[in-house]
Amino acid sequence: MKKGLVLILFFYILALIQTSFLVHFNIEEQVPNLILIALVLLTFFEKPEEKLSFFGAGIGGFFLDIFSNVFLGTSIIALLLMTFLFKKLLEIIKGLNILWFLIFIFLSLVFYNLFSNLVSFFISQDITAIQISLGKVFIIKSTYNLILGLIAFYIISLLKKYVFARQGF
Amino acid sequence: MKFSPQKRKIFIIAIGVLIIISLLFTQQKIKNFFYFVSSPIQKSLWQLGKKISTPIELAFEMKELKKRAEELSLSNQNLLSEIAQLQALKTENKSLRKALELDLKKDFQLALAEVIGKNILKDTLVINKGLLNGVLEGMPVINEGKVLIGKIADVSENFSNVILISNRESSFDVKIQSIEVNGLIKGKGDFQLFLDLIPENQEIQEGDLIITTALGGIFPKGILVGKIQKILRSDIKPFQQAEVSPLFDITKLEIVLIITNYK
Numbered sequence: 001m002k003k004g005l006v007l008i009l010f011f012y013i014l015a016l017i018q019t020s021f022l023v024h025f026n027i028e029e030q031v032p033n034l035i036l037i038a039l040v041l042l043t044f045f046e047k048p049e050e051k052l053s054f055f056g057a058g059i060g061g062f063f064l065d066i067f068s069n070v071f072l073g074t075s076i077i078a079l080l081l082m083t084f085l086f087k088k089l090l091e092i093i094k095g096l097n098i099l100w101f102l103i104f105i106f107l108s109l110v111f112y113n114l115f116s117n118l119v120s121f122f123i124s125q126d127i128t129a130i131q132i133s134l135g136k137v138f139i140i141k142s143t144y145n146l147i148l149g150l151i152a153f154y155i156i157s158l159l160k161k162y163v164f165a166r167q168g169f
Numbered sequence: 170m171k172f173s174p175q176k177r178k179i180f181i182i183a184i185g186v187l188i189i190i191s192l193l194f195t196q197q198k199i200k201n202f203f204y205f206v207s208s209p210i211q212k213s214l215w216q217l218g219k220k221i222s223t224p225i226e227l228a229f230e231m232k233e234l235k236k237r238a239e240e241l242s243l244s245n246q247n248l249l250s251e252i253a254q255l256q257a258l259k260t261e262n263k264s265l266r267k268a269l270e271l272d273l274k275k276d277f278q279l280a281l282a283e284v285i286g287k288n289i290l291k292d293t294l295v296i297n298k299g300l301l302n303g304v305l306e307g308m309p310v311i312n313e314g315k316v317l318i319g320k321i322a323d324v325s326e327n328f329s330n331v332i333l334i335s336n337r338e339s340s341f342d343v344k345i346q347s348i349e350v351n352g353l354i355k356g357k358g359d360f361q362l363f364l365d366l367i368p369e370n371q372e373i374q375e376g377d378l379i380i381t382t383a384l385g386g387i388f389p390k391g392i393l394v395g396k397i398q399k400i401l402r403s404d405i406k407p408f409q410q411a412e413v414s415p416l417f418d419i420t421k422l423e424i425v426l427i428i429t430n431y432k
Contacts (some may be wrong), residue, residue: 016207016210016214017214019295020212020214023218023420024219024221024420026420029419031290066203067288067295068293069293069331072189072196073189073192080185117358120337120338137359137361138359
């Protein structure tokens with residue numbers, strides 16, 4: 001219950017930062033998706049039997065939908081599906097490390113964009129809406145997210161080692 | 170009452186689906202509530218971001234600024250001679266405008282709105298005007314320079330969502346100003362625009378300005394949309410295409426104008 005409330009507040013703050021603060025730190029009009037990074041971190045660091053990441057996916061998706069024009073539920077479904085896939089992948093993968101984390105961040109970006117584009121396609125019936133541009137913009141977006149993800153990974157690793165372990169997280 | 174794990178999973182999924190369905194019917198009210206609660210925090214975060222980013226931007230752009238200053242001083246000389254010519258044209262234009270009563274205010278009824286949130290990832294804005302201020306879905310949104318920003322997508326009581334022209338769901342008819350040729354602008358997401366359906370035999374150039382047409386009835390005619398950045402020609406396609414850059418800077422957008430009515 002306590003963890004859930006903390007998570008709701010945390011994702012709400014991330015959504016506000018993403019839509020109001022980070023706008024000023026865009027690179028070629030690209031800002032990192034903090035909620036996506038936080039969710040991948042949560043999925044990656046929680047114990048395999050824990051299910052908090054699914055709750056996080058629902059809440060994160062909810063706030064992503066609130067602060068955009070998409071139908072409420074679009075990002076919720078996208079993030080829930082993504083978390084489910086990642087959980088399955090995490091069961092298979094042996095020897096998780098930072099490289100796997102970065103791969104997960106990259107996959108989450110591709111998955112989320114593809115899912116959003118699919119929804120756009122169903123709304124607009126325009127086949128070009130499905131395309132994901134793998135050009136300069138995508139490279140900038142991915143790099144920005146990966147760098148922030150990398151920093152967050154090390155911060156959480158340190159916190160887990162020294163703070164969370166003592167508090168039983 | 171105890172459920173088996175299988176039944177519990179089905180129960181949770183069913184509850185989830187029910188929640189999502191009920192959200193669809195009440196989404197405007199939910200969004201309005203969150204915008205209402207969040208707007209003071211968003212404003213503070215916005216100001217803070219602006220305060221921190223300005224000196225950082227300046228440091229990064231110093232070299233670029235020096236280069237631009239040199240370029241500008243060169244173009245300044247050219248502009249000075251053009252100003253003299255334009256002064257004469259201005260006087261002529263003024264008298265023509267007066268004669269034709271073509272005042273901007275007479276073309277549009279405008280409502281001023283403040284930007285309270287920007288979702289660059291989704292090419293949308295949130296503004297502080299809604300149904301109670303007479304804002305309706307589909308109304309065009311421009312800036313003070315008569316540059317098209319987007320249109321109202323969904324409206325709650327006190328707030329509205331604006332989908333930018335670069336949003337993937339946006340497409341509308343336009344005209345290349347210099348050659349008076351029609352085409353179609355599509356949003357490509359990530360703040361990018363794509364110009365399509367320009368006949369092969371038409372000579373388009375990088376830097377050409379794109380304006381709206383009255384075709385399709387989405388936007389009033391003559392509003393600036395963007396500038397051609399890169400022309401994409403193909404031997405196998407019957408039409409020319411081009412990458413177009415919008416003419417507004419999303420990071421500097423704080424006040425927008427909603428066209429509530431136009432002739």
